[in-house]
Amino acid sequence: MSFAVCVTVDVDGEAGLPEGGRHHAHRLTSRSERTYGIARGLPRLLALLDELDARATFYVPGITAERHPDAIRAVAAAGHEIGHHGHRHLATHGLGPAEELAELQDGTAALEAITGARPAGYRSPGWELTPGTLRELGALGFAWDSSLMGDDRPHWVDAGGRELLELPVHWALDDAPHFERTVDPAGLAAVWRSELRHAREEGRTVTYTLHPEILGRAHRIAVLRELLEDARGAGAPVLTHGAVVE
Numbered sequence: 598m599s600f601a602v603c604v605t606v607d608v609d610g611e612a613g614l615p616e617g618g619r620h621h622a623h624r625l626t627s628r629s630e631r632t633y634g635i636a637r638g639l640p641r642l643l644a645l646l647d648e649l650d651a652r653a654t655f656y657v658p659g660i661t662a663e664r665h666p667d668a669i670r671a672v673a674a675a676g677h678e679i680g681h682h683g684h685r686h687l688a689t690h691g692l693g694p695a696e697e698l699a700e701l702q703d704g705t706a707a708l709e710a711i712t713g714a715r716p717a718g719y720r721s722p723g724w725e726l727t728p729g730t731l732r733e734l735g736a737l738g739f740a741w742d743s744s745l746m747g748d749d750r751p752h753w754v755d756a757g758g759r760e761l762l763e764l765p766v767h768w769a770l771d772d773a774p775h776f777e778r779t780v781d782p783a784g785l786a787a788v789w790r791s792e793l794r795h796a797r798e799e800g801r802t803v804t805y806t807l808h809p810e811i812l813g814r815a816h817r818i819a820v821l822r823e824l825l826e827d828a829r830g831a832g833a834p835v836l837t838h839g840a841v842v843e
Contacts, residue, residue: 601802601836602793602828603764604653604821605680605743606642607720608669608809610635610661612686630810635665638813643675645818649825654838656682656720656743659707666711673712678837680743681705681716688723689730697730701737718838720744724766732757741842743804750801751841762842764804771806772817786820790827797831802841 611631646653655672657679662669673679683689684704689697701719709715719734721744734742735756742754743764754763768774770792775785789805796803805824807813812821828835 599802600797600800600831600833601841602796602824602833603802603804603836603838603841604646604651604825605720605804605806605838606653606655606809607682607806608634608639608655608657608661608672609682609686609722610658610665612658612661612683634808634810634813635661635668638809638811639668639672641813641815641818642807642809642821643672643677645822646677647675649822649829651825651835652677652837652840653835654678654680654718654743656680656718657708658682658686658722659684659704660686662707662711669708669711673714678718678839679708679712679714679716680718680720680838681708681739682720683722686722688725689721689727690725692727694729697727698733701730701733705737717741718743718764718842720766731755731761734761735759741838743838749796749803750799764802764838764841766804766806770804772811772820773806773808776811776817782817782820785817786823789820789824793824793827793831793833797833802836804838 611628655677681704684700717740719739719742724744726744741762745763746767748765751764753760769788
């Protein structure tokens with residue numbers, strides 16, 4: 598696997614609130630931050646990606662696509678890839694086998710109905726993947742997963758007798774934990790650019806994760822611009838997860 602950069606965007610919307618937002622209907626401030634990500638952060642990210650001619654993989658819960666179909670159609674229409682991120686954005690380790698399967702089936706149906714394409718890749722909500730969900734991903738014909746942290750190189754994992762390509766993640770390469778501790782975008786930029794240098798030296802593909810309500814803020818989006826410009830300057834193609842699998 599050669600040196601490349603993957604930009605991934607988790608478009609959680611209101612489903613990203615605890616327990617999928619089921620008990621937050623009356624918490625308008627909490628919900629408004631999430632809808633900001635759809636209404637303002639997402640268009641800002643799309644505009645930057647279009648300006649730099651970069652394609653990303655957007656992981657979307659099915660219920661978010663149902664609530665905001667025009668926004669998700671706009672992502673697909675811009676040439677980006679749509680991946681599966683659960684249906685209600687519920688942590689899989691708290692679900693029984695039937696619920697795990699239903700989350701996969703319902704999320705697939707919602708995304709396919711809205712985008713016209715069946716998702717081929719999966720990312721577990723909260724990055725908590727269970728053996729049961731992994732087996733179901735194999736049975737349902739998914740091509741890749743992006744939820745695990747056992748390596749920093751893409752590698753194959755067994756999914757019930759069928760191999761999926763794992764495109765690994767890490768909290769340091771995700772914007773959310775960083776901004777829980779600080780308001781300074783420069784710290785995140787330093788970590789991400791350092792990882793880029795090491796990935797180049799080691800000749801591997803690296804995945805970055807961001808959220809529209811977080812990095813889509815005007816004072817933070819320069820982190821993504823700098824990363825993409827550095828990647829191009831270092832000779833790294835910016836690929837979707839599907840392109841890496843191919």
